[in-house]
Amino acid sequence: MAVEPPFFEKYKAIFQSSDRDEKQKFPMVEVFEELELPLIDLSHLNLGPFERQKCIQQMVQAASEWGFFSIVNHGIPQELLDRLKYEQVKVFQQPFEKKTEKNFLNLSAHSYRWGNPLATSLRNLSWSEALHISLKDISKMDEYNKLRSTIEEYAAKANILAQRLAEYLAKHLGIKPSYFQENCSPSSSSLRMNRYPPCPYPSMMFGIIPHTDTDFLTILSQDLVGGLQLMNRNGRWVSVKPNPNALLITIGDLFQALSNGIYKSIAHRVVAKQEVERYSAAYFYCPTNETVIESCSKPSLYRNFSFKEYREQIERDLKATGDKVGLTRFLL
Ligand SMILES: O=C(O)CCC(=O)C(=O)O
Ligand SMILES: [Fe+2]
Secondary structure, three states, X not given: OOOOOOHHHHOHHHHHHOOHHHHHHOHHHOOOOEEOOOEEEHHHHHOOHHHHHHHHHHHHHHHHHOOEEEEEOOOXXXXXXXXXXXXHHHHHOOOHHHHOOOOHHHOOOOOEEEOOOOOOOHHHOEOOEEEEEEHHHHHHOOOOOOHHHHHHHHHHHHHHHHHXXXXXXXXXXXXXXXXXXXXXXXXXXXXXXXXXXXXXXXXXXXXXXXXXXXXXXXXXXXXXXXXXXXXXXXXXXXXXXXXXOOEEEEEOHHHHHHOOOOOOOOOEEEEOOOOOOEXXXXXXXXXXXXXXXXXXXXXXXEOOEEHHHHXXXXXXXXXXXXXXXXXXXXXX
């Protein structure tokens, strides 16, 4: 039985209607400069007050200028990351019919996703599949080999790391240290496991279309295939060079709003590859639904909104326009 999602069958009309000119104009053919993100060694946090302050300052600067940085010595064992990847590969190797079963792994509906049901053209069709697991569902998830227990182990560590990073970044803004402990819980976050199958037309579509993340921050682990790109301050797409020892941290929309625009939630995307598949796992550090996001300084760029309201607005915008829109909706 086939493992791959039936992209061509499902999106036949889109493939047929995209004319040759559009295909040729697609900007994927551009050559992108490759970038090594600011690399921050978290072991420096334990070296003494001077080194610690310098390390925090590096994070603050990267979050403000890039919205992205890499971290090493982050406390998540490589062995656990390898195990997560191993389980991830196994679950995606299940037949497509199984992955789309209603109660797949006993997760809630739409946990398994592929393509983009709202795609109107090749440009907004993501050539990828994902298992998006809300961590409040984890206790009822099937064990399925060791997938569930590995996710539980990883999520517990990712939660500690995310909270720690968020606290350092928030302290600089004068936000009280208990903010994240009060508003986020291990079950309010989610883990999204991505698989990018080899794509026959990598110059015509993305692995994941450009987007910003809907969270405070994201911890991303990726394999060495590469393909992640982010938009730099000059509005140019740059490729991120994979680093086998590092995790990537992305500032999300909620931190941009909370920081009143100081930290940047940067658009990123993944280009598709023709020959090889690619895997990544994104841990989205999110608050509970009722949490109200309020800018830390005045005058506020954004009006206050609850996380629930933010997500509902995105759903509405996606349905109506195919575009997430995001924070600009909440600008004052
Ligand atoms: O696969 C990647 O490198 C990025 C994934 C991503 O941006 C996401 O899941 O939000
Ligand atoms: Fe993302």
